[in-house]
Amino acid sequence: AQSVAQPEDQVNVAEGNPLTVKCTYSVSGNPYLFWYVQYPNRGLQFLLKYITGDNLVKGSYGFEAEFNKSQTSFHLKKPSALVSDSALYFCAVRAGGNKLVFGAGTILRVKS
Amino acid sequence: NAGVMQNPRHLVRRRGQEARLRCSPMKGHSHVYWYRQLPEEGLKFMVYLQKENIIDESGMPKERFSAEFPKEGPSILRIQQVVRGDSAAYFCASLSGTASYEQYFGPGTRLTVT
Numbered sequence: 349a350q351s352v353a354q355p356e357d358q359v360n361v362a363e364g365n366p367l368t369v370k371c372t373y374s375v376s377g378n379p380y381l382f383w384y385v386q387y388p389n390r391g392l393q394f395l396l397k398y399i400t401g402d403n404l405v406k407g408s409y410g411f412e413a414e415f416n417k418s419q420t421s422f423h424l425k426k427p428s429a430l431v432s433d434s435a436l437y438f439c440a441v442r443a444g445g446n447k448l449v450f451g452a453g454t455i456l457r458v459k460s
Numbered sequence: 461n462a463g464v465m466q467n468p469r470h471l472v473r474r475r476g477q478e479a480r481l482r483c484s485p486m487k488g489h490s491h492v493y494w495y496r497q498l499p500e501e502g503l504k505f506m507v508y509l510q511k512e513n514i515i516d517e518s519g520m521p522k523e524r525f526s527a528e529f530p531k532e533g534p535s536i537l538r539i540q541q542v543v544r545g546d547s548a549a550y551f552c553a554s555l556s557g558t559a560s561y562e563q564y565f566g567p568g569t570r571l572t573v574t
Contacts, residue, residue: 365487366548380561382561382562382563384565388514389569389570390568391464391466391565391566391567392503392551392553392565393549393565394562394564394565397562400563403552419473425506438502438503442561443505444516445508445515445516446491446493446508446509446561447493447519448493448495448503448505448553449504449505450495450502450503450504450564451502452501452502
C-alpha cells in the first residue's frame with residue numbers, strides 16, 4: 349500500500365533562513381508525489397508535484413522539493429523563509445484512482 | 461474560473477440528526493474526491509465519484525455514510541444519525557480527468573456534533 353511519513357510534527361525556523369520539511373514515501377511502482385499547504389480554517393492549496401523528470405521540482409510561493417529515489421524522500425525546501433509561510437504542510441502520494449494518501453502533516457513556524 | 465465550492469462552511473448537528481455536505485467542483489472537472497480531517501490528524505480518503513457513479517468508496521464507513529454526484533448539481537456527502545465522533549472537517553477536491561494529477565480542494569465543511 350502507498351504511504352508517506354512526515355517525521356517532524358513541527359519545524360521552527362527564523363525568518364530569512366532556509367527551511368526544509370521532510371517527507372519519505374513507500375510505494376509500489378513509480379511514485380507520484382505532492383505537497384500541499386493548509387492555512388488555519390482553510391482548505392488545502394497545491395504547492396507542487398513530482399511525476400517524472402527532474403529531481404528538483406519548483407512550485408508556488410518560492411517552494412521547491414527534491415525527489416530522491418534511493419532515499420525514498422521528497423523533502424520540501426525554501427531558500428529563505430517568510431513569516432507568512434507559517435502553516436500546516438502535507439506531503440501526499442497518489443494511490444489507485446488518483447486518490448491521495450496524506451502524511452500526518454508538519455506545522456511550520458517561522459519567527460521574525 | 462471559480463474554485464471548488466463547499467457549503468455550508470460550518471454545520472452544527474445534534475446527535476442522531478442528519479448532515480448533508482455539498483461540493484461543487486471546478487468548472488470542467490468531472491471527478492470528485494471526499495476526504496475527512498479529524499482533529500490533530502491528516503486527511504483520510506473517503507470516496508471518489510464521477511458523474512452518477514461511485515468509483516471507489518473504500519474509505520467510507522460502512523454504515524450511516526453515503527455519497528452521490530448526480531448528473532446535475534453538486535456532489536453530496538450524507539451522514540445519517542450523526543455521532544460525536546463524526547465531528548471533523550470534510551473536504552472535497554476535484555480533478556479534471558485521470559490524465560491530470562493535482563487535486564484542487566474546497567475550503568471544507570466543519571461539522572460539529574453536539
